[in-house]
Each structure stands twice: as structure tokens, then as C-alpha cells.
């Protein structure tokens with residue numbers, strides 16, 4: 001099973017490397033939507049993109065861009081070719097998400113496939129109608145093993161139940177769905193298909209998959225919040241990606257990579273990640289630190305048709321964090337912070 005999964009990963013990895021070496025002319029943005037304005041100043045080397053209330057600025061060869069003055073790090077910056085600005089696939093995908101356009105996209109070698117999509121409903125400030133909570137792993141899939149035999153599948157189930165409880169009392173009108181309530185095995189696609197049953201373009205559904213991380217070094221600690229990117233370039237996230245995609249077959253991966261991704265859903269997933277991170281940092285200060293909002297190509301997120309995030313609550317390979325994650329009081333505090341993060345996301349919806 002392990003070698004088969006590794007093969008899948010390598011296949012995915014190779015295609016991503018090919019994409020990551022491809023650059024796309026910045027002018028491609030102009031064919032997305034008439035209202036987008038783009039300007040590149042060859043003297044100052046500043047590229048500027050305006051669309052509605054969004055203002056993006058970037059410099060070639062710099063590992064960040066700003067959106068309305070907020071700095072966002074990137075691994076593959078823009079470059080200059082024959083006096084024009086070219087975006088890496090990673091940066092192009094970031095910008096598509098930031099502009100939150102009603103389009104679907106896919107990177108195919110040197111081309112970006114773009115299709116018009118139904119816009120998401122404008123539900124400014126509204127709490128989601130359905131929240132699907134997914135406790136990672138279960139049954140014969142224990143997930144990661146940690147310090148003193150701590151099992152990922154047990155922690156994820158407990159936190160998910162606590163979170164369900166908090167959400168029910170905070171948002172009584174919201175339907176809370178748990179993909180599993182017991183120690184049972186569920187394939188990744190089944191988890192998202194439970195969520196997809198509730199998907200509708202009339203109301204808002206979000207999907208939150210809960211996990212714990214582990215690695216060889218007992219020193220690494222902290223929580224991470226992931227949203228989907230089809231061009232993740234951060235090699236540091238690959239180990240987590242490999243582990244969380246372990247039980248997905250090659251055929252399923254191929255089917256997933258052929259799908260187009262909705263830019264507005266990407267934007268909202270990013271917004272949800274940022275909101276959750278902000279509140280977790282504030283509420284759990286001194287207990288757990290943030291390793292940041294990150295991008296990864298997780299199968300469980302690719303399958304979901306709605307804003308979706310995957311949270312790695314902490315490292316069970318770190319003795320201190322494993323101890324914390326064994327405490328029900330701490331798990332309850334984590335769940336409460338996540339509930340508050342969902343509220344912040346709702347308040348910030350465009």
C-alpha cells in the first residue's frame with residue numbers, strides 16, 4: 001500500500017515540478033475579466049493589479065506580494081522576460097484566488113484552462129448553513145502515531161465532537177454534519193462526498209477536516225492550517241501531503257487532477273484558513289504556536305465542492321504537544337477557538 005501511494009505521489013510531484021517551471025504572461029489576467037486593470041512599470045519594476053476592492057502589488061524575483069497592503073509569502077515569484085512580467089503557476093493561482101472571480105481553472109503545461117463558473121451566493125456576514133466536520137482517519141487507518149502511543153484518529157474524533165457541540169450552541173440554525181462519530185474507516189472521497197451532498201449554490205456550506213501531524217524530529221511543534229492549491233511549491237509541506245494522501249489510489253488522483261478549481265471557493269478557503277489561524281493564535285497563546293496558513297494538494301480538499309480547509313492541530317511527535325492533545329480540557333479549548341474562527345470568517349465574507 002505504501003509503495004503504491006508513493007508512486008502516486010511521485011507522479012503528482014513530477015507534474016507539479018513541470019508546472020512550477022512554467023511561467024505565464026501577466027497580461028493573461030486581462031482576458032479573465034474586463035474590469036481587471038494591470039500595469040507593469042519597467043522603471044520601478046512594480047506590477048499592479050486592480051479589481052473591485054482588491055489591489056495587488058508585486059515585484060519580480062521577490063518572494064511575496066501584497067494584497068490591500070497585507071503581505072503574502074510565495075515560493076516562486078514573478079520573473080521578467082523580454083521586458084514583460086511573467087507569473088509562476090503558484091503566483092497565478094494565488095492571484096486568481098485573491099481576485100475571487102467566478103471562474104474555474106486548471107494548469108495544463110504552458111496553458112491555463114479557464115472556464116466561466118456560477119458565482120457563489122453573496123451572503124455577506126452570514127453564518128454557514130451547513131458545516132461539515134471531518135475527523136481524520138479512523139478504523140484500520142490510525143493516522144499518525146505519536147509520543148507514548150498517541151493516535152491521531154482518537155484525537156481528531158474527540159476535537160470534532162467538541163467542535164460540533166460548540167457550533168450547535170453558537171449557531172443553532174446551522175446544520176452540523178460529522179463524517180464519522182465512531183472509530184470507523186472512511187475513504188477520503190467518501191468524506192468529501194458526504195459534504196458535497198449538502199452543497200448548493202443557494203446557501204453556504206463549509207468543510208473542515210481535522211488532523212494531527214507527526215514527523216521524525218520531536219522538536220517540531222505547532223499547528224498548521226491548509227487550503228488547497230494545485231500548485232503548492234512548498235517542499236516542507238510535502239511530507240504532510242504524502243501522509244494525508246496515503247490511501248488514495250492512482251486512478252482517483254488522476255481523476256482529481258483533471259478537475260477545474262473554482263477561484264471564489266479558493267478565495268473563501270483561504271479566508272477561512274486565515275480567520276481560523278488568527279483566532280487560534282489569540283486564544284491558544286502560550287499553549288501552541290502557529291506554523292502558518294499553508295498550501296497543499298490534499299485529496300480530501302480536492303474532492304470538496306465548497307470552501308474547505310484541513311487543520312493539523314499540532315505535532316503528536318512532540319512530547320509537550322502530545323501531552324496537551326491528550327488533555328480533554330485543551331481539546332475543548334481548541335474546539336472553542338475553531339468555533340470563534342468560523343464566526344470571524346463569516347463576518348469577513350465578501
Ligand SMILES: [Zn+2]
Nearest residue numbers: 136143211212
Ligand atoms: Zn491526518
